[in-house]
Amino acid sequence: MGDGKPDLDTDEELEALLGFLRDARGFDFTGYKRSSLGRRIRKRMADVSVTSYADYRDRLETNADEFNALFNTILINVTSYFRDPEAWTLLQREVMPELLAQGRPDDEIRIWSAGCSSGEEAYSLAIMFTEALGLDETLERVKIYGTDVDDEALREARSGLYPGKSLAPLAPELREKYFEQNGSRFGFRSDLRRRVIFGRHDITRDAPISRLDLLVCRNTLMYFNVEAQTQIVDRFHFALREGGFLFLGKAEMLLNDAERFEVMSMRQRVFRRRPGEAAPPYQPAPVKIRTGMSGELHSVARHRQLRDLILDATPSPAVAVDCDGTVLLINSHARVQFALTPNDIGRPFQDLEISYRPVELRSLIEQAAHERRTLRVNGVERRTGEDVQYFDILVQPLNGPDGLTAATNIIFTDVTVTTQLKAEIKRVREDLETAYEELQSTNEELETTNEELQSSIEELETTNEELQSTNEELETTNEELQSGNEELETMNEEMRVRTDELDETRTFLEAVLTSIAAGVVVLDQGMRVKSWNRGAVDLWGLRPDEVLDQPFYGLDFGLPTEKLRETVQRCVETGKREASLPVPAVNRLGRSITCLVQCSPFDAHNGGVVLLMEESRANGSV
Structure with a gap:
């Protein structure tokens, strides 16, 4: 290099x-x-x-x-129902009883499947809790959140539809109880599916879901470096209530968090959050009356910062434009939804694609400012590749102290999801925002504690990181190989089924031909032998390997084939069966016999014929 x-x-x-x-x-x-x-x-x-x-x-x-x-x-998505059965057995037999015994019978049970991929893990959790609590209590108490950064995988998870092969790890009684056939696929039962909420979430950036009883994040941490893993574990510690359980993948460990997590099973990677070190509840900063210009400026700056943060965290995509048509604000959801960047702030709004697609917004902005009222456009269709979204767009003029329109706020509301799901997403987003503020207030204390621990276990961390890095690389490679192996297994299964069908058909046809006592000979369009059954062998003494693919009229055996040429040709031309033709012949024993030959057309071979030969028994001959 x-x-x-x-x-x-x-x-x-x-x-x-x-x-x-x-x-x-x-x-x-x-x-x-x-x-x-x-x-x-x-x-x-x-x-x-x-x-x-x-x-x-x-x-x-x-x-x-x-x-x-x-x-x-x-984003490799390798998952299945009850993957690693031993770990799920431990979860069901040891973790579940403790988890259910910790709260009151009517308390809500909150579970988070982080990195849920196409949803099999989240639905496995729903099945496990239903088997433990019963269907009615699960529908009343259990709430499961499935999150991932892969939007395509989340769409598959929300549908709840899976091919039959995906259900192979499930016992037959569970498949019948929790799945209904829908065409060639199987759908997870709808009433229980409503208790599983899927949404996009980045565990490295977004605030965690809070007050959890069980957090499942399997074979996801191994893709991140040590610094990112530390930050994620901090978020997980905050997300779990005291005594809550953390379930990791077999390639992931928490060797350096003994003071925060108790090991329930190191083999199966199940940990429990220790009591203490709870984050203080979030409280808004008290409003203080300050004297002097510096205090007022600090208060104004702080409120402005909070205002910007609140605007940026608005749950719907939003864009603000001033009276001159310049972009003032693009919140985070608008940047992600419409592929905008912070660099677009300050540009003329008319230069952005969003100003005219999916609907002409510039004229609506002028109309709203002129009429001084909020305009709403419902059900606007937006296509991105094969996906279709529908938005309700709110164009809201903002008036200044002089009563004139100073700016216009444009809010996009995604209405492609159900009302129930939108309400749930809004509530979860509020929880996440509150959790993020609470997490920020504990960062300094956690960093100090981490530095004290780091100085005493530095050698162990170095050794563990090297071993874990190697293990995670191997696990990643294994995931890739498993994904390819599953595809090969599917192709191999299809080929095996076809081979079995062909073998069965061939065996059947051979049995039919063998069972016929008379000689049966099949000729193709060129009058070459394509089939020579056992009856023909017994009659003329020629084996199939001696005659197959040989010209019939060129064979030398006891039957004068030239005498059949006219009958065969007539059968080919008319396409009708010919009457039996007696032909003097010599059988394999050298006896002179009269052979009755009947010729029938063989349509499947476009001009071929079937010859049925048997020794005449007239006049007492054998």
Whole structure:
């Protein structure tokens, strides 16, 4: 590699590409392990014949569909129902009784499946709790959240439809109880599916779901570097209530968190949050009356910052435009939904695609300002590739102190989901915002504690990180191999079924021909022998391997075949069966016999015929 400069340039280009993905689409992969991440990105680059990260970034900027292909390559979705049965057995036999005994009988039970992929894990949890509590109590008390960063996987999870092969790990009675056949697929029962809520969530950036009894995050941490893993575990510790359980994958451990997590089963990676160190409840900062200009400025700046944070966290995509048509604000949801960036703030609104697609907004802004009233446009259709979304758009003029329109706020409400799901998402978002504020208030205390622990276990961390890194790399490779192996198994199963069908058909036909005592000979269009049954062998003494694919009229045996030529030709031309023709012949024993030959057309071979030969028994001959 020379002086190493190509490697350095490649690393810098990779970091630039990751920054572009974060700014353009809201996917932050900077906490992922560079070895695994770089390998997956290079695999996608090879698929589209691109050799450098810079060229691949250009392709992403010009081809919007390439983002989805890249994310599907990076985010490996390998999951199944009750994956690793031993771990689920431990969860069912030891964890469940303790979890249910900790609260009152009417308390809500909250479970989070982080990195749920296509939903099998979340539905496995629903089945497990239903088997323990019964259906009615589960529908009343249990709430399961399934989150992932892969929107395509989440769409599959929300549908609850799976092929029959996915249900193979389930016992037959569970398949019958919890799934209904829907065409070629099987759907998870609808009443229980409503207790499982799926949503997009990035565990490295978004605030965690709070007050959890059980948090399941299996084979997800292994994709992140040590720093990102530490931050994620901090979020998980905050999310769990005291005594709550953390269920990790077999390649993930918490060796350095003994003071916060108690080990229930190191083999199965089940931990329990220890009591104490609870985050203080969130309280709004008290309003203080300050004297002097500095206090007032501090208060104004603080309120302005809070206002910007609140606007940016607005649950619906929002864009604000001033009276001159300049973009003032693009909140985070609008940036992700419409592929906008912070750099678009300050640009003329008319230069943005969102100003005229999916609906002409510039004229609506002028109309709202002129009439000084809020305008609403319902059910606007927006297509992105094969996906279709529908929005209710609110165009709201904002008046200044002089009564004139100073700006216009445009809010997009996604109405493609059900009303119940929208209400639930709103409540969860509020919980996440509150949890994020509470988490911020405990960061300093957690960092101090972590530094004290770090100094005493530094050697153990170094050794553990090396072993864990190797183990996680192997596990990642295994996941990739398993995904490919499942596809090969499916193809192999289809080929085996076809082979069995062909073998069964061939055996049947051979049995039919063998069972006929008379000689049966099948000729193709060129009068070559295609079948020679046992009756023909017994009559003439020629084995099938001696006659197959040989010209019939050229065979030398006891039957004068030339005497049959006219009858065969007439059968071919008319397509009708000929009457039996007596032909003097010599059988395999050398006896002179009269052979009755009947010729029938064989339509399947376009001109072929079937000859039925048997010795005449007239006049007492045998």
